[in-house]
Amino acid sequence: MAKQVFASLASKLRKGGIAAKDAAQAKFLHKRGMNPKSTLREFLLYLVFLLDLSILTFGMVNTNMYFFTKVMSELFLETKSFINGINFKTIRNIENFWEYTEGPLLDSLYWKEWYNGQPLDPGENYIYYENILLGHPQIRQIRVRNNSCSIHEYFQKMFKDCYDAYTFGNEDQSPFGPRSGSEWEYHAPNNEFELWHWGRLGTYGNGGYIFELTRDKVATAGKIKQLKSKLWLDSGSRAVFIDFTVYNANVNLFTAIRLLVEFPATGGAIPSSELFTVKLLRYVSNFDYFLAACEIIFCFFICNYLLQEIIALQSYRMAYFKNFWNCLDFLIVLFSLLAIFYNIYRTIKVSLLLEQFLENSNSYQNLHFLAYWQNRYNVIIAFTVFIAWIKIFKYISFNMTMTQLSTTLSRCAKGIVGFAIMFFIVFFGYAQLGYLIFGTQVESYHTFGNCMIILGDFDFHEIENANQILGPVYFVTFVFCLFFVLLNVFLAIINDTYSEVKDDKTLKEVDFDIYDVFRKGYNSFLLRLNLKKPSSLAYRPAVSKGGKETQEAPEDDFEKYDPNSAF
Structure with missing residues:
Protein backbone atom coordinates (compact mmCIF):
# COMPACT_ATOMS: atom_id res chain seq x y z
CA MET A 1 0.00 0.00 0.00
CA ALA A 2 2.82 2.39 0.87
CA LYS A 3 4.52 1.32 -2.37
CA GLN A 4 1.49 2.45 -4.33
CA VAL A 5 1.56 5.82 -2.59
CA PHE A 6 5.19 6.44 -3.46
CA ALA A 7 4.69 5.12 -6.99
CA SER A 8 1.81 7.53 -7.44
CA LEU A 9 3.93 10.39 -6.14
CA ALA A 10 6.82 9.47 -8.43
CA SER A 11 4.52 9.18 -11.45
CA LYS A 12 3.10 12.63 -10.82
CA LEU A 13 6.59 14.08 -10.42
CA ARG A 14 7.70 12.59 -13.76
CA LYS A 15 4.64 14.01 -15.48
CA GLY A 16 5.12 17.37 -13.78
CA GLY A 17 1.54 17.32 -12.62
CA ILE A 18 1.74 16.91 -8.89
CA ALA A 19 -0.08 19.02 -6.39
CA ALA A 20 1.97 21.19 -4.10
CA LYS A 21 0.79 19.29 -1.04
CA ASP A 22 1.90 15.89 -2.43
CA ALA A 23 5.29 17.27 -3.44
CA ALA A 24 5.82 18.69 0.01
CA GLN A 25 4.82 15.37 1.55
CA ALA A 26 7.31 13.39 -0.51
CA LYS A 27 10.06 15.91 0.19
CA PHE A 28 9.23 15.89 3.90
CA LEU A 29 9.35 12.09 4.13
CA HIS A 30 12.74 11.87 2.48
CA LYS A 31 14.05 14.76 4.54
CA ARG A 32 12.97 13.28 7.87
CA GLY A 33 13.88 9.70 6.95
CA MET A 34 10.39 8.43 7.77
CA ASN A 35 9.43 5.55 5.51
CA PRO A 36 5.71 4.74 5.55
CA LYS A 37 6.44 1.49 3.75
CA SER A 38 8.54 0.04 6.58
CA THR A 39 6.13 1.36 9.21
CA LEU A 40 3.14 -0.21 7.50
CA ARG A 41 5.00 -3.48 7.02
CA GLU A 42 5.86 -3.56 10.72
CA PHE A 43 2.27 -2.67 11.64
CA LEU A 44 0.76 -5.40 9.46
CA LEU A 45 3.16 -8.01 10.83
CA TYR A 46 2.30 -6.92 14.33
CA LEU A 47 -1.40 -7.31 13.56
CA VAL A 48 -0.70 -10.91 12.49
CA PHE A 49 1.17 -11.48 15.77
CA LEU A 50 -1.66 -9.91 17.76
CA LEU A 51 -4.27 -12.03 15.97
CA ASP A 52 -2.25 -15.18 16.64
CA LEU A 53 -1.82 -14.27 20.32
CA SER A 54 -5.52 -13.48 20.69
CA ILE A 55 -6.50 -16.84 19.16
CA LEU A 56 -4.20 -18.63 21.62
CA THR A 57 -5.59 -16.69 24.55
CA PHE A 58 -9.26 -17.18 23.81
CA GLY A 59 -8.59 -20.79 22.85
CA MET A 60 -7.49 -21.48 26.44
CA VAL A 61 -10.79 -20.51 28.03
CA ASN A 62 -14.43 -21.10 27.21
CA LYS A 279 -7.51 -27.49 30.56
CA LEU A 280 -4.41 -29.56 31.26
CA LEU A 281 -4.70 -31.96 28.30
CA ARG A 282 -4.20 -29.56 25.42
CA TYR A 283 -4.04 -31.53 22.16
CA VAL A 284 -7.18 -33.64 21.77
CA SER A 285 -9.59 -32.09 19.24
CA ASN A 286 -8.99 -30.62 15.78
CA PHE A 287 -9.25 -27.12 17.21
CA ASP A 288 -6.52 -28.03 19.69
CA TYR A 289 -4.21 -28.93 16.81
CA PHE A 290 -5.06 -25.63 15.16
CA LEU A 291 -4.02 -23.93 18.40
CA ALA A 292 -0.80 -25.96 18.32
CA ALA A 293 -0.05 -24.49 14.88
CA CYS A 294 -0.75 -21.02 16.27
CA GLU A 295 1.63 -21.76 19.14
CA ILE A 296 4.40 -22.61 16.68
CA ILE A 297 3.79 -19.35 14.80
CA PHE A 298 3.79 -17.51 18.12
CA CYS A 299 7.18 -19.01 19.00
CA PHE A 300 8.64 -17.83 15.67
CA PHE A 301 7.38 -14.32 16.33
CA ILE A 302 8.82 -14.29 19.85
CA CYS A 303 12.21 -15.57 18.65
CA ASN A 304 12.30 -12.79 16.07
CA TYR A 305 11.30 -10.14 18.61
CA LEU A 306 13.79 -11.53 21.12
CA LEU A 307 16.67 -11.11 18.66
CA GLN A 308 15.54 -7.58 17.88
CA GLU A 309 15.39 -6.64 21.55
CA ILE A 310 18.80 -8.19 22.27
CA ILE A 311 20.35 -6.16 19.43
CA ALA A 312 18.62 -3.02 20.67
CA LEU A 313 19.82 -3.62 24.25
CA GLN A 314 23.39 -4.11 23.06
CA SER A 315 23.22 -0.90 21.05
CA TYR A 316 21.48 1.41 23.53
CA ARG A 317 22.09 -0.39 26.86
CA MET A 318 20.22 1.35 29.70
CA ALA A 319 19.02 4.12 27.39
CA TYR A 320 16.85 1.43 25.82
CA PHE A 321 14.44 1.58 28.78
CA LYS A 322 13.95 5.33 28.48
CA ASN A 323 11.55 4.71 25.60
CA PHE A 324 8.04 3.68 26.67
CA TRP A 325 7.45 1.44 23.65
CA ASN A 326 10.73 -0.37 24.26
CA CYS A 327 9.56 -1.18 27.78
CA LEU A 328 6.32 -2.62 26.38
CA ASP A 329 8.28 -4.72 23.87
CA PHE A 330 10.51 -5.99 26.67
CA LEU A 331 7.51 -6.99 28.81
CA ILE A 332 5.79 -8.74 25.89
CA VAL A 333 8.91 -10.80 25.15
CA LEU A 334 9.51 -11.57 28.84
CA PHE A 335 5.94 -12.71 29.56
CA SER A 336 5.84 -14.68 26.31
CA LEU A 337 9.03 -16.57 27.16
CA LEU A 338 7.65 -17.41 30.61
CA ALA A 339 4.45 -18.69 28.99
CA ILE A 340 6.37 -20.82 26.47
CA PHE A 341 8.60 -22.42 29.11
CA TYR A 342 5.65 -23.13 31.39
CA ASN A 343 3.64 -24.61 28.53
CA ILE A 344 6.43 -27.10 27.85
CA TYR A 345 6.83 -27.90 31.56
CA ARG A 346 3.08 -28.33 32.05
CA THR A 347 2.74 -30.70 29.10
CA ILE A 348 5.54 -32.95 30.39
CA LYS A 349 4.39 -32.83 34.02
CA VAL A 350 0.76 -33.67 33.20
CA SER A 351 1.85 -36.68 31.15
CA LEU A 352 3.95 -37.98 34.05
CA LEU A 353 1.22 -37.43 36.64
CA LEU A 354 -1.45 -39.11 34.53
CA GLU A 355 0.84 -42.08 33.98
CA GLN A 356 1.28 -42.35 37.75
CA PHE A 357 -2.48 -42.08 38.23
CA LEU A 358 -3.19 -44.87 35.74
CA GLU A 359 -0.63 -47.07 37.49
CA ASN A 360 -2.00 -46.34 40.97
CA SER A 361 -5.46 -44.80 40.97
CA ASN A 362 -6.11 -45.73 44.62
CA SER A 363 -4.15 -42.83 46.10
CA TYR A 364 -4.30 -39.05 46.30
CA GLN A 365 -3.25 -37.34 43.07
CA ASN A 366 -2.02 -33.79 43.65
CA LEU A 367 -3.16 -31.88 40.57
CA HIS A 368 -3.85 -28.74 42.58
CA PHE A 369 -0.22 -27.73 42.06
CA LEU A 370 -0.54 -27.88 38.27
CA ALA A 371 -3.98 -26.29 38.28
CA TYR A 372 -2.65 -23.41 40.37
CA TRP A 373 0.23 -22.74 38.00
CA GLN A 374 -2.04 -23.14 34.98
CA ASN A 375 -4.16 -20.38 36.48
CA ARG A 376 -1.03 -18.23 36.93
CA TYR A 377 -0.10 -19.02 33.32
CA ASN A 378 -3.49 -17.73 32.21
CA VAL A 379 -2.83 -14.53 34.18
CA ILE A 380 0.54 -14.07 32.46
CA ILE A 381 -1.03 -14.56 29.03
CA ALA A 382 -3.82 -12.14 29.94
CA PHE A 383 -1.28 -9.43 30.81
CA THR A 384 0.65 -10.21 27.62
CA VAL A 385 -2.45 -9.73 25.49
CA PHE A 386 -3.33 -6.55 27.36
CA ILE A 387 0.12 -5.05 26.76
CA ALA A 388 0.08 -6.22 23.14
CA TRP A 389 -3.19 -4.40 22.49
CA ILE A 390 -1.88 -1.26 24.20
CA LYS A 391 1.08 -1.30 21.81
CA ILE A 392 -1.28 -0.60 18.90
CA PHE A 393 -1.20 3.03 20.03
CA LYS A 394 2.39 3.09 18.80
CA TYR A 395 1.21 2.65 15.22
CA ILE A 396 -1.91 4.80 15.29
CA SER A 397 -0.12 7.72 16.95
CA PHE A 398 0.92 9.18 13.57
CA ASN A 399 -1.78 11.85 13.59
CA MET A 400 -2.34 15.15 15.30
CA THR A 401 -5.03 13.93 17.72
CA MET A 402 -2.87 11.17 19.18
CA THR A 403 0.07 13.57 19.35
CA GLN A 404 -1.99 16.00 21.38
CA LEU A 405 -3.11 13.26 23.78
CA SER A 406 0.41 11.90 24.32
CA THR A 407 1.78 15.43 24.75
CA THR A 408 -0.94 16.17 27.30
CA LEU A 409 -0.02 13.11 29.37
CA SER A 410 3.69 13.91 29.25
CA ARG A 411 3.25 17.58 30.18
CA CYS A 412 0.88 16.93 33.09
CA ALA A 413 3.01 14.09 34.52
CA LYS A 414 4.71 16.33 37.11
CA GLY A 415 1.39 17.79 38.19
CA ILE A 416 -0.12 14.32 38.56
CA VAL A 417 2.86 13.14 40.63
CA GLY A 418 2.40 16.08 42.98
CA PHE A 419 -1.32 15.39 43.16
CA ALA A 420 -0.65 11.69 43.87
CA ILE A 421 1.53 12.58 46.87
CA MET A 422 -1.19 14.81 48.28
CA PHE A 423 -3.88 12.21 47.52
CA PHE A 424 -2.10 9.31 49.23
CA ILE A 425 -1.37 11.41 52.31
CA VAL A 426 -5.10 12.01 52.73
CA PHE A 427 -5.95 8.45 51.67
CA PHE A 428 -3.63 6.70 54.15
CA GLY A 429 -4.73 9.10 56.87
CA TYR A 430 -8.38 8.14 56.41
CA ALA A 431 -7.46 4.44 56.13
CA GLN A 432 -5.66 4.51 59.48
CA LEU A 433 -8.47 6.51 61.07
CA GLY A 434 -11.09 4.01 59.86
CA TYR A 435 -9.00 1.03 61.01
CA LEU A 436 -8.55 2.41 64.52
CA ILE A 437 -12.17 3.53 64.97
CA PHE A 438 -14.12 0.70 63.30
CA GLY A 439 -11.56 -2.15 63.13
CA THR A 440 -12.94 -4.06 66.11
CA GLN A 441 -16.59 -3.91 65.03
CA VAL A 442 -16.88 -3.66 61.22
CA GLU A 443 -15.61 -6.54 59.08
CA SER A 444 -14.60 -4.27 56.19
CA TYR A 445 -12.17 -2.47 58.50
CA HIS A 446 -10.78 -5.41 60.47
CA THR A 447 -7.35 -5.09 58.81
CA PHE A 448 -5.46 -2.06 57.53
CA GLY A 449 -5.22 -3.64 54.08
CA ASN A 450 -8.99 -4.04 53.93
CA CYS A 451 -9.39 -0.39 54.93
CA MET A 452 -7.32 0.75 51.95
CA ILE A 453 -9.25 -1.48 49.55
CA ILE A 454 -12.74 -0.70 50.86
CA LEU A 455 -12.15 3.04 51.23
CA GLY A 456 -14.66 4.87 49.04
CA ASP A 457 -17.13 1.97 48.95
CA PHE A 458 -18.92 2.64 52.22
CA ASP A 459 -21.64 0.76 54.03
CA PHE A 460 -22.87 3.82 55.90
CA HIS A 461 -25.20 1.90 58.22
CA GLU A 462 -22.34 -0.35 59.40
CA ILE A 463 -20.06 2.49 60.43
CA GLU A 464 -23.00 4.42 61.89
CA ASN A 465 -23.95 1.43 64.05
CA ALA A 466 -20.33 1.08 65.14
CA ASN A 467 -20.13 4.73 66.23
CA GLN A 468 -23.15 7.00 65.92
CA ILE A 469 -21.09 10.21 66.12
CA LEU A 470 -17.75 9.47 64.45
CA GLY A 471 -19.29 7.27 61.74
CA PRO A 472 -21.27 10.04 59.98
CA VAL A 473 -18.44 12.56 60.53
CA TYR A 474 -15.94 10.13 58.98
CA PHE A 475 -18.20 9.53 55.98
CA VAL A 476 -19.02 13.21 55.28
CA THR A 477 -15.45 14.51 55.61
CA PHE A 478 -14.04 11.70 53.45
CA VAL A 479 -16.55 12.32 50.65
CA PHE A 480 -15.91 16.07 50.77
CA CYS A 481 -12.09 15.84 50.78
CA LEU A 482 -11.61 13.12 48.19
CA PHE A 483 -14.58 13.47 45.85
CA PHE A 484 -15.37 17.17 45.94
CA VAL A 485 -11.83 18.52 46.32
CA LEU A 486 -9.09 16.10 45.25
CA LEU A 487 -10.95 14.49 42.36
CA ASN A 488 -11.75 17.89 40.87
CA VAL A 489 -8.12 18.96 41.28
CA PHE A 490 -7.07 15.89 39.28
CA LEU A 491 -9.52 16.70 36.48
CA ALA A 492 -8.45 20.35 36.49
CA ILE A 493 -4.79 19.38 35.98
CA ILE A 494 -5.62 17.30 32.91
CA ASN A 495 -8.13 19.76 31.42
CA ASP A 496 -5.80 22.74 31.84
CA THR A 497 -2.88 20.90 30.25
CA TYR A 498 -5.00 19.68 27.33
CA SER A 499 -6.20 23.22 26.65
CA GLU A 500 -2.61 24.47 26.59
CA VAL A 501 -1.59 21.71 24.17
CA LYS A 502 -4.44 22.45 21.77
CA ASP A 503 -3.56 26.15 21.75
CA ASP A 504 0.16 25.50 21.30
CA LYS A 505 0.97 26.57 17.73
CA THR A 506 4.56 25.42 18.04
CA LEU A 507 3.57 21.80 18.72
CA LYS A 508 5.63 19.53 16.51
CA GLU A 509 3.64 18.00 13.71
CA VAL A 510 3.72 14.27 13.17
CA ASP A 511 6.02 12.92 10.49
CA PHE A 512 3.23 11.33 8.51
CA ASP A 513 -0.38 10.40 9.03
CA ILE A 514 -0.88 6.66 8.79
CA TYR A 515 -4.57 7.14 8.13
CA ASP A 516 -3.74 9.30 5.11
CA VAL A 517 -1.40 6.63 3.79
CA PHE A 518 -4.10 3.97 4.12
CA ARG A 519 -6.66 6.22 2.47
CA LYS A 520 -4.44 7.08 -0.50
CA GLY A 521 -3.41 3.47 -0.99
CA TYR A 522 -7.00 2.27 -0.79
CA ASN A 523 -8.19 4.86 -3.32
CA SER A 524 -5.34 3.99 -5.66
CA PHE A 525 -6.25 0.31 -5.39
CA LEU A 526 -9.88 1.01 -6.30
CA LEU A 527 -8.83 3.14 -9.27
CA ARG A 528 -6.60 0.35 -10.61
CA LEU A 529 -9.56 -2.06 -10.46
CA ASN A 530 -11.86 0.52 -12.06
CA LEU A 531 -14.10 0.33 -9.00
CA LYS A 532 -13.94 4.06 -8.42
CA LYS A 533 -14.30 6.96 -10.78
CA PRO A 534 -11.56 9.59 -10.88
CA SER A 535 -12.28 12.70 -8.90
CA SER A 536 -14.22 15.39 -10.76
CA LEU A 537 -11.64 17.82 -9.47
CA ALA A 538 -8.97 16.38 -11.72
CA TYR A 539 -6.04 18.45 -12.74
CA ARG A 540 -6.98 20.67 -15.64
CA PRO A 541 -4.79 22.59 -18.05
CA ALA A 542 -4.33 26.25 -17.35
CA VAL A 543 -3.12 28.84 -19.81
CA SER A 544 -0.24 30.98 -18.71
CA LYS A 545 0.40 34.50 -19.83
CA GLY A 546 2.77 33.19 -22.50
CA GLY A 547 0.04 31.03 -24.00
CA LYS A 548 1.55 27.69 -22.86
CA GLU A 549 -0.44 25.09 -21.01
CA THR A 550 0.61 24.18 -17.48
CA GLN A 551 -0.78 21.83 -14.84
CA GLU A 552 -2.84 23.57 -12.20
CA ALA A 553 -3.74 22.05 -8.85
CA PRO A 554 -7.49 22.16 -8.20
CA GLU A 555 -9.18 23.90 -5.37
CA ASP A 556 -10.43 20.92 -3.34
CA ASP A 557 -11.83 20.40 0.08
CA PHE A 558 -8.51 19.34 1.59
CA GLU A 559 -6.76 21.54 4.09
CA LYS A 560 -4.39 24.20 2.79
CA TYR A 561 -0.81 23.12 2.47
CA ASP A 562 1.34 24.04 5.39
CA PRO A 563 5.08 23.78 4.64
CA ASN A 564 5.76 22.99 8.29
CA SER A 565 3.33 20.05 8.47
CA ALA A 566 3.51 16.46 7.32
CA PHE A 567 0.42 14.81 5.85
Missing part, protein backbone atom coordinates in the same frame (compact mmCIF):
# COMPACT_ATOMS: atom_id res chain seq x y z
CA THR A 63 -17.83 -20.83 28.85
CA ASN A 64 -17.71 -24.50 29.90
CA MET A 65 -15.07 -23.56 32.46
CA TYR A 66 -17.44 -21.16 34.17
CA PHE A 67 -20.34 -23.64 34.24
CA PHE A 68 -18.08 -26.46 35.46
CA THR A 69 -16.80 -24.26 38.30
CA LYS A 70 -20.33 -23.11 39.12
CA VAL A 71 -21.70 -26.67 39.28
CA MET A 72 -18.87 -27.92 41.51
CA SER A 73 -19.10 -24.83 43.72
CA GLU A 74 -22.84 -25.25 44.27
CA LEU A 75 -22.43 -28.96 44.98
CA PHE A 76 -19.62 -28.81 47.54
CA LEU A 77 -20.22 -25.38 49.06
CA GLU A 78 -23.99 -25.00 49.14
CA THR A 79 -25.36 -28.53 49.61
CA LYS A 80 -27.01 -28.62 53.05
CA SER A 81 -27.12 -31.37 55.63
CA PHE A 82 -30.46 -33.17 55.90
CA ILE A 83 -30.23 -33.05 59.70
CA ASN A 84 -29.48 -29.44 60.63
CA GLY A 85 -29.06 -27.59 57.32
CA ILE A 86 -25.29 -27.10 57.68
CA ASN A 87 -23.32 -26.48 54.47
CA PHE A 88 -19.68 -25.59 53.95
CA LYS A 89 -20.26 -21.84 53.97
CA THR A 90 -22.08 -21.99 57.32
CA ILE A 91 -19.35 -23.87 59.24
CA ARG A 92 -18.72 -21.92 62.45
CA ASN A 93 -16.97 -24.40 64.76
CA ILE A 94 -15.33 -27.84 64.89
CA GLU A 95 -18.66 -29.57 65.47
CA ASN A 96 -20.08 -27.99 62.30
CA PHE A 97 -17.02 -29.21 60.39
CA TRP A 98 -17.63 -32.83 61.37
CA GLU A 99 -21.33 -32.47 60.53
CA TYR A 100 -20.45 -31.19 57.07
CA THR A 101 -17.82 -33.88 56.51
CA GLU A 102 -20.11 -36.75 57.53
CA GLY A 103 -23.05 -35.37 55.58
CA PRO A 104 -22.83 -33.07 52.52
CA LEU A 105 -19.18 -33.84 51.71
CA LEU A 106 -19.59 -37.63 51.56
CA ASP A 107 -22.94 -37.34 49.79
CA SER A 108 -21.37 -35.09 47.14
CA LEU A 109 -18.28 -37.25 46.62
CA TYR A 110 -19.95 -40.67 46.42
CA TRP A 111 -22.66 -41.22 43.80
CA LYS A 112 -23.63 -44.88 43.82
CA GLU A 113 -27.02 -44.89 42.11
CA TRP A 114 -29.07 -43.15 39.43
CA TYR A 115 -31.94 -40.84 40.24
CA ASN A 116 -34.38 -43.76 39.80
CA GLY A 117 -32.54 -45.89 42.36
CA GLN A 118 -30.71 -48.05 39.82
CA PRO A 119 -27.15 -48.67 41.08
CA LEU A 120 -24.16 -47.50 39.08
CA ASP A 121 -21.63 -50.03 37.85
CA PRO A 122 -19.23 -51.23 40.57
CA GLY A 123 -15.99 -49.29 40.65
CA GLU A 124 -17.49 -46.20 39.03
CA ASN A 125 -17.28 -43.03 41.07
CA TYR A 126 -18.92 -40.33 39.00
CA ILE A 127 -20.13 -36.98 40.33
CA TYR A 128 -23.32 -35.80 38.62
CA TYR A 129 -22.94 -38.95 36.48
CA GLU A 130 -20.47 -37.11 34.20
CA ASN A 131 -17.39 -36.22 36.28
CA ILE A 132 -14.86 -38.70 37.55
CA LEU A 133 -13.04 -38.29 40.85
CA LEU A 134 -9.29 -38.64 40.20
CA GLY A 135 -7.68 -40.68 42.96
CA HIS A 136 -8.66 -40.35 46.60
CA PRO A 137 -9.65 -37.11 48.31
CA GLN A 138 -7.31 -35.98 51.06
CA ILE A 139 -7.94 -34.24 54.39
CA ARG A 140 -4.90 -32.46 55.84
CA GLN A 141 -4.63 -30.82 59.25
CA ILE A 142 -2.15 -28.15 60.39
CA ARG A 143 -1.53 -27.73 64.12
CA VAL A 144 0.36 -25.49 66.55
CA ARG A 145 2.32 -26.52 69.62
CA ASN A 146 0.99 -26.22 73.14
CA ASN A 147 2.47 -23.42 75.26
CA SER A 148 3.26 -21.48 72.10
CA CYS A 149 1.92 -18.30 73.73
CA SER A 150 2.34 -16.60 77.11
CA ILE A 151 -0.43 -16.42 79.72
CA HIS A 152 -0.56 -13.47 82.08
CA GLU A 153 0.27 -14.39 85.64
CA TYR A 154 -3.21 -13.39 86.83
CA PHE A 155 -4.77 -16.19 84.75
CA GLN A 156 -2.09 -18.89 84.80
CA LYS A 157 -4.07 -20.91 87.34
CA MET A 158 -7.18 -20.81 85.15
CA PHE A 159 -5.54 -21.85 81.86
CA LYS A 160 -3.27 -24.87 81.62
CA ASP A 161 -2.89 -24.86 77.84
CA CYS A 162 -2.08 -22.04 75.45
CA TYR A 163 -2.24 -22.39 71.66
CA ASP A 164 -1.17 -19.31 69.71
CA ALA A 165 -2.23 -18.29 66.20
CA TYR A 166 -0.48 -20.22 63.45
CA THR A 167 3.00 -19.25 62.31
CA PHE A 168 5.74 -21.34 60.73
CA GLY A 169 7.72 -21.02 63.94
CA ASN A 170 5.10 -22.58 66.22
CA GLU A 171 3.83 -25.30 63.86
CA ASP A 172 3.51 -28.66 65.58
CA GLN A 173 5.16 -31.58 63.75
CA SER A 174 5.21 -34.17 66.53
CA PRO A 175 2.82 -37.15 66.75
CA PHE A 176 -0.28 -36.63 68.87
CA GLY A 177 -3.39 -38.45 70.05
CA PRO A 178 -3.48 -42.24 70.22
CA ARG A 179 -0.82 -42.50 67.47
CA SER A 180 -2.62 -45.49 66.02
CA GLY A 181 -2.24 -44.57 62.36
CA SER A 182 -0.56 -42.32 59.81
CA GLU A 183 -3.21 -39.63 60.29
CA TRP A 184 -1.76 -38.97 63.77
CA GLU A 185 1.77 -38.42 62.42
CA TYR A 186 3.19 -35.41 60.60
CA HIS A 187 3.88 -35.79 56.86
CA ALA A 188 6.43 -33.52 55.23
CA PRO A 189 5.47 -31.93 51.88
CA ASN A 190 6.24 -34.20 48.93
CA ASN A 191 6.41 -31.39 46.38
CA GLU A 192 9.03 -28.78 47.18
CA PHE A 193 7.90 -26.58 44.29
CA GLU A 194 4.32 -26.23 45.52
CA LEU A 195 3.64 -22.82 46.99
CA TRP A 196 2.19 -22.21 50.42
CA HIS A 197 -1.50 -21.53 50.67
CA TRP A 198 -2.63 -18.04 51.55
CA GLY A 199 -5.72 -18.31 53.75
CA ARG A 200 -7.82 -15.64 55.40
CA LEU A 201 -5.95 -15.86 58.71
CA GLY A 202 -2.47 -16.88 57.64
CA THR A 203 -0.18 -18.59 55.15
CA TYR A 204 0.14 -22.36 55.49
CA GLY A 205 2.74 -24.88 54.37
CA ASN A 206 2.17 -28.09 52.44
CA GLY A 207 2.88 -30.57 55.22
CA GLY A 208 0.54 -31.73 57.94
CA TYR A 209 -1.39 -34.65 59.41
CA ILE A 210 -3.01 -36.42 56.47
CA PHE A 211 -6.04 -38.66 56.18
CA GLU A 212 -6.95 -40.13 52.79
CA LEU A 213 -10.53 -41.04 51.97
CA THR A 214 -11.21 -44.28 50.11
CA ARG A 215 -13.56 -45.13 47.24
CA ASP A 216 -15.91 -46.90 49.65
CA LYS A 217 -18.39 -44.49 51.25
CA VAL A 218 -19.22 -46.78 54.19
CA ALA A 219 -15.56 -47.39 55.08
CA THR A 220 -14.76 -43.69 54.76
CA ALA A 221 -17.71 -42.70 56.96
CA GLY A 222 -16.55 -45.18 59.61
CA LYS A 223 -13.02 -43.80 59.57
CA ILE A 224 -14.27 -40.20 59.87
CA LYS A 225 -16.47 -41.20 62.81
CA GLN A 226 -13.45 -42.82 64.47
CA LEU A 227 -11.31 -39.68 64.01
CA LYS A 228 -14.11 -37.57 65.43
CA SER A 229 -14.48 -39.75 68.52
CA LYS A 230 -10.72 -39.62 69.19
CA LEU A 231 -10.57 -35.80 68.86
CA TRP A 232 -8.45 -35.58 65.72
CA LEU A 233 -9.38 -31.89 65.79
CA ASP A 234 -8.81 -30.10 69.09
CA SER A 235 -7.55 -26.80 70.52
CA GLY A 236 -4.24 -27.14 68.66
CA SER A 237 -5.88 -27.39 65.22
CA ARG A 238 -5.50 -24.27 63.13
CA ALA A 239 -6.43 -25.32 59.59
CA VAL A 240 -7.95 -28.28 57.75
CA PHE A 241 -7.61 -28.72 53.98
CA ILE A 242 -9.85 -30.95 51.86
CA ASP A 243 -8.24 -31.52 48.44
CA PHE A 244 -9.46 -33.49 45.44
CA THR A 245 -9.62 -33.21 41.64
CA VAL A 246 -12.53 -33.86 39.28
CA TYR A 247 -12.26 -34.51 35.53
CA ASN A 248 -14.96 -34.22 32.87
CA ALA A 249 -14.15 -36.02 29.62
CA ASN A 250 -17.04 -34.41 27.73
CA VAL A 251 -15.38 -30.99 27.83
CA ASN A 252 -11.82 -32.15 28.67
CA LEU A 253 -11.58 -30.02 31.81
CA PHE A 254 -10.08 -30.55 35.25
CA THR A 255 -11.33 -28.85 38.41
CA ALA A 256 -8.94 -28.85 41.36
CA ILE A 257 -10.97 -28.19 44.50
CA ARG A 258 -9.53 -27.07 47.81
CA LEU A 259 -11.81 -26.52 50.80
CA LEU A 260 -10.15 -24.79 53.75
CA VAL A 261 -11.50 -24.34 57.27
CA GLU A 262 -9.36 -22.18 59.57
CA PHE A 263 -9.70 -22.30 63.34
CA PRO A 264 -8.50 -19.01 64.86
CA ALA A 265 -7.01 -18.83 68.34
CA THR A 266 -10.13 -16.93 69.42
CA GLY A 267 -12.33 -19.97 68.71
CA GLY A 268 -14.84 -20.60 65.95
CA ALA A 269 -14.15 -21.48 62.32
CA ILE A 270 -13.71 -19.55 59.07
CA PRO A 271 -14.37 -21.47 55.82
CA SER A 272 -12.96 -20.56 52.42
CA SER A 273 -12.58 -22.35 49.11
CA GLU A 274 -10.48 -22.37 45.95
CA LEU A 275 -11.61 -23.94 42.68
CA PHE A 276 -9.37 -23.96 39.60
CA THR A 277 -10.97 -25.17 36.37
CA VAL A 278 -8.26 -25.65 33.77
